[in-house]
Amino acid sequence: MKRFKILSxxxxxxxxxxYSLAAQPLSGNQILKKxxxxxxxxxxTVADATMILIDKKGKQKVRKVKMWTKGKKKRVVKFLKPAxxxxxxxxxxxxxxxxxxxxxxxxxxxxxxxxxxxxFMGTDFSYDDISTTEYTKxxxxxxxxxxxxxxxxxxxxxxxxDKEYDKLKMWVDKTSFLPTKVEMYKKNKLKKVMINNKIxxxxxxWMATDIVMTNVKKKHKTRLKMENLKFDKAVPxxxxxxxxxxxxxx
Numbered sequence: 720m721k722r723f724k725i726l727s728x729x730x731x732x733x734x735x736x737x738y739s740l741a742a743q744p745l746s747g748n749q750i751l752k753k754x755x756x757x758x759x760x761x762x763x764t765v766a767d768a769t770m771i772l773i774d775k776k777g778k779q780k781v782r783k784v785k786m787w788t789k790g791k792k793k794r795v796v797k798f799l800k801p802a803x804x805x806x807x808x809x810x811x812x813x814x815x816x817x818x819x820x821x822x823x824x825x826x827x828x829x830x831x832x833x834x835x836x837x838x839f840m841g842t843d844f845s846y847d848d849i850s851t852t853e854y855t856k857x858x859x860x861x862x863x864x865x866x867x868x869x870x871x872x873x874x875x876x877x878x879x880x881d882k883e884y885d886k887l888k889m890w891v892d893k894t895s896f897l898p899t900k901v902e903m904y905k906k907n908k909l910k911k912v913m914i915n916n917k918i919x920x921x922x923x924x925w926m927a928t929d930i931v932m933t934n935v936k937k938k939h940k941t942r943l944k945m946e947n948l949k950f951d952k953a954v955p956x957x958x959x960x961x962x963x964x965x966x967x968x969x
Contacts, residue, residue, distance in 0.1 A: 747860030775938035808964035820964035895925035
């Protein structure tokens with residue numbers, strides 16, 4: 720009987736210790752890693768997308784694109800319409816290896832490091848914004864506040880990183896571990912705001928399917944609506960090549 724009581728006490732202490740560890744709040748870095756893991760979870764993605772460019776007067780330009788991703792780094796964007804951008808292709812192989820194909824010039828050019836922070840095809844996304852989402856490689860996270868439904872974290876750029884933004888402020892949904900809002904700062908000035916209007920679970924993956932990026936100074940917006948998403952399909956390696964950028968895609 721005495722032995723049973725001792726065993727019960729040991730189990731009680733162990734359970735209390737385990738619960739204490741589980742109850743500890745996540746750190747900013749842990750939350751940032753979960754955001755990154757969620758965004759990079761699919762082995763591959765194929766999607767159609769509608770890009771809507773909206774100026775400060777509300778005038779809109781609509782573009783159709785097709786997108787492929789594979790692994791953590793590789794991605795391709797091909798413009799399908801309208802005619803003035805049809806055939807344009809963008810290839811990302813890493814943070815520092817990106818290529819743009821302009822059919823009017825029939826040339827592929829590599830995006831230089833000083834260019835990757837510039838606007839991508841007149842949108843409010845930069846080349847770098849579209850490239851990769853390896854947050855923990857470039858930023859250090861800090862938890863600012865926690866509510867029932869969200870974590871609010873601050874991510875400061877590491878000295879080793881060449882990312883454009885010194886600081887990011889994220890509102891992270893606790894269910895999906897995707898940000899509902901991201902503020903982007905440069906030299907302590909708010910430059911852009913990204914809002915994920917719609918986050919949904921498609922199969923086993925959480926995805927932002929309605930994204931709005933706003934350039935604060937220009938008061939210009941780009942809305943990106945993701946459609947027909949397919950995950951973990953066999954995507955040929957030949958798609959992530961400069962040769963593929965020149966191909967016509969429907």
